[in-house]
Amino acid sequence: MNGYTNLDQGAGYINVINSYELLKKYLRNNEHQKFETYAISSFAPNMPDAKAPNLYIRDGSYRQVKKFSLSPIKRDNLIKSDKFYRNYNLKSDSDWLMPIQKKTYIRNQQSATVNVKFDRKKIGEPGLYNARITATRDYGSNTPEFSMMATVIIPYHFDASNKYK
Numbered sequence: 001m002n003g004y005t006n007l008d009q010g011a012g013y014i015n016v017i018n019s020y021e022l023l024k025k026y027l028r029n030n031e032h033q034k035f036e037t038y039a040i041s042s043f044a045p046n047m048p049d050a051k052a053p054n055l056y057i058r059d060g061s062y063r064q065v066k067k068f069s070l071s072p073i074k075r076d077n078l079i080k081s082d083k084f085y086r087n088y089n090l091k092s093d094s095d096w097l098m099p100i101q102k103k104t105y106i107r108n109q110q111s112a113t114v115n116v117k118f119d120r121k122k123i124g125e126p127g128l129y130n131a132r133i134t135a136t137r138d139y140g141s142n143t144p145e146f147s148m149m150a151t152v153i154i155p156y157h158f159d160a161s162n163k164y165k
Contacts, residue, residue, distance in 0.1 A: 094131030
């Protein structure tokens with residue numbers, strides 16, 4: 001929804017009618033035979049093992065880091081095949097989160113890495129910033145395969161110079 005972040009919108013309710021129509025389209029085009037699910041791990045410095053399913057930085061510590069990696073991205077191997085190869089186009093829904101590469105791929109049981117960088121000028125003010133990178137199939141179907149969310153919190157600083165306000 002325009003004007004709302006991914007976090008503002010939440011998971012929402014399932015639209016059963018649209019879901020059913022999409023399922024029929026998948027079945028008609030044999031897309032269900034190409035369906036995969038993915039597991040993603042990313043840097044999250046405030047988590048016990050510094051990993052989470054999405055990129056999450058809440059203390060502004062990103063300022064010293066040039067790029068972040070969303071890795072590994074692994075298929076959960078729903079397609080039982082000895083040979084698997086798929087290209088993905090990467091696109092961000094925000095102008096402050098940018099994938100460094102425009103494409104990635106996964107072959108067989110290998111994993112992929114998506115490197116991202118921030119436009120620091122666009123997230124300089126204190127606040128919460130949220131964006132999503134979506135990977136779609138490269139062969140023209142634009143079928144979304146997986147997405148990776150990034151949340152950055154730039155904290156307010158209270159000290160004697162601003163009279164703790």
